[in-house]
Amino acid sequence: MSSDATPDPYDNPVAFGQRVQIYRNRRGMTREQLAGLLGHHSSWVKKVETGTMRMPRLPEILRIAEVLRVRRLNDLVGDVGAEPHTDLFLGPGHDRLPAVRAALAAYPAPGTRNAPSPEFLRAALDAAWAARHGAANHREVIGGLLPGLIRDVQLAVREAETAADRRTALTLQAEAFFLTQFFVAYQPDPSLLWRVAERGMAAAQESEDLHAIGIASWLSAQAHRDSGPGHYDEADDVVMQALELLEPRLEGATHDVQAITGALRVEAGLTAAKRRDTGTAWGWWDRAGGIARRLPAGYFHRVTSFGQAVMGAHGVTVAVELRAGGESVRQANRAEAEIIPSRPRRARHRIEQARAYYLDGQRQTALATLEQAHAAAPETIRYNGYARSIVLEETTSRVPERRQRASQLAVDIGLLAA
Known part of the structure; x- marks a missing residue:
C-alpha cells in the first residue's frame, strides 16, 4: 500500500x-x-x-x-x-461486525412483519446518531442498533405504496447505510465497506434527496481517497459531480444542504493536500469556511460533523497531509477540541493533532495527545491506523x-x- x-x-x-x-x-x-x-x-x-x-x-x-x-x-x-x-x-474486527454483516445480507420474507412508520424510523435514526456522537463506546452502541435499523428501513422501502412514500423510505434507508459505513470503516472487510457505500449511494440517488446524495458522495470520496493515490481521481470526480448538483441550489437551501456542500469542499481540499497541492488544498478549505461562517454558531451536521466548530480541526488535517510540520503545529495549537460536540470527532481531531506534533518531532506531546483521544472515545483510536502507527513506533x-x-x-x- x-x-x-x-x-x-x-x-x-x-x-x-x-x-x-x-x-x-x-x-x-x-x-x-x-x-x-x-x-x-x-x-x-x-x-x-x-x-x-x-x-x-x-x-x-x-x-x-x-x-x-x-x-x-x-x-x-x-x-x-x-x-x-x-x-x-x-483479529476479526469488532464483536458486532458479524451481526451487522448478516443484516446486510438478509432479505426478510414478505409478510413476516410490518415496517415501522417513517416517524418511528426517523426517531430511531436520530437516536442512533446521538448515540454515535455521545457514547465513548460508539461502535458498540451503533453496532447493536444497526441490524434492526437495516431490517426496518428495508421493509419500509418494500412496503411503500406511493412514489412519495418510496422516496421517503429510500432517504431513510440511505441514512441507515451512512451510519453503517461509519461502523464498518477500518474493519477487516474492505469489500463490505464498498458494498455499503454503493448501496447508500444507490438509495440516495433513487430518493432524489439532495442532502442524501451529498452525504453519499462525501462518504464515497473518503473511501476512494483512503484507498491510495490510484483512487484520488475517483475521489475528486465524486466530489465535483456532487458540488455541480448542490452549489447552484445553495441560495435558500436548508442548513443541512449548505453543510454537506461545505463538507464536500473540505474533501476536495483534503484530496488536494494528499497530492501536495498546497494552494488548491487551502483554497478549498477557505471556501468551506465561507459556508461554515454562514451557518448558526452552534450548528453541527449529524453525519459529517461539519460546522464552525470543526473548521480548525480540518485545518490541522490539511496541514498534516501537506507534510507541513510547522504549519500543522500552528493549526493544532489554535484548533480547540473542546468545542467539538461529538466524542468520536473530538477524538479524531486529537489524533490529527498528534500527527501534527509527531510530524514536527514533538514525540512526547504526540503521545500525550493520543492519551486525550483515548479519553474522549476509546473506540475511535482503537481503529485508527495513524494512531496505531505512532504508538507502535514509540514502543x-x-x-x-x-x-x-x-x-x-x-x-x-x-x-x-x-
Whole structure:
C-alpha cells in the first residue's frame, strides 16, 4: 500500500518480540531486570525482542507471561495461525461486525412483519446518531442498533405504496447505510465497506434527496481517497459531480444542504493536500469556511460533523497531509477540541493533532495527545491506523518515558489483542 493511503490497522502484524518489549516497558522493567527474573542474560532478552532469535519454547513463553503479568497468552504470542492481514490488533474486527454483516445480507420474507412508520424510523435514526456522537463506546452502541435499523428501513422501502412514500423510505434507508459505513470503516472487510457505500449511494440517488446524495458522495470520496493515490481521481470526480448538483441550489437551501456542500469542499481540499497541492488544498478549505461562517454558531451536521466548530480541526488535517510540520503545529495549537460536540470527532481531531506534533518531532506531546483521544472515545483510536502507527513506533523509542507511555497506550487501545 502506498504511504499516502490511510494506514490500515490490519496490515502489519505485531511480532512476539515487540509484544514482549511492550509489556516489559509497561511494567517499567529494564532488559536486565527481566533477564534476571527469567534466569537469562540481558542479551538473550534483546535477541527475543529484536527477533534475532526464534520464539522460545512454550515453557519459556509461559514464564515470560507470568513475570510480565500478561493475563492471556494470546496477548503475548498473537494468533500465530492466522493470515497476516487478520493477525494485528483485533483479529476479526469488532464483536458486532458479524451481526451487522448478516443484516446486510438478509432479505426478510414478505409478510413476516410490518415496517415501522417513517416517524418511528426517523426517531430511531436520530437516536442512533446521538448515540454515535455521545457514547465513548460508539461502535458498540451503533453496532447493536444497526441490524434492526437495516431490517426496518428495508421493509419500509418494500412496503411503500406511493412514489412519495418510496422516496421517503429510500432517504431513510440511505441514512441507515451512512451510519453503517461509519461502523464498518477500518474493519477487516474492505469489500463490505464498498458494498455499503454503493448501496447508500444507490438509495440516495433513487430518493432524489439532495442532502442524501451529498452525504453519499462525501462518504464515497473518503473511501476512494483512503484507498491510495490510484483512487484520488475517483475521489475528486465524486466530489465535483456532487458540488455541480448542490452549489447552484445553495441560495435558500436548508442548513443541512449548505453543510454537506461545505463538507464536500473540505474533501476536495483534503484530496488536494494528499497530492501536495498546497494552494488548491487551502483554497478549498477557505471556501468551506465561507459556508461554515454562514451557518448558526452552534450548528453541527449529524453525519459529517461539519460546522464552525470543526473548521480548525480540518485545518490541522490539511496541514498534516501537506507534510507541513510547522504549519500543522500552528493549526493544532489554535484548533480547540473542546468545542467539538461529538466524542468520536473530538477524538479524531486529537489524533490529527498528534500527527501534527509527531510530524514536527514533538514525540512526547504526540503521545500525550493520543492519551486525550483515548479519553474522549476509546473506540475511535482503537481503529485508527495513524494512531496505531505512532504508538507502535514509540514502543521502540530510546527514551524510557516515551517507551513506557507508548506501551501503556498499546495495551489501552488493544494493539496487542490477538
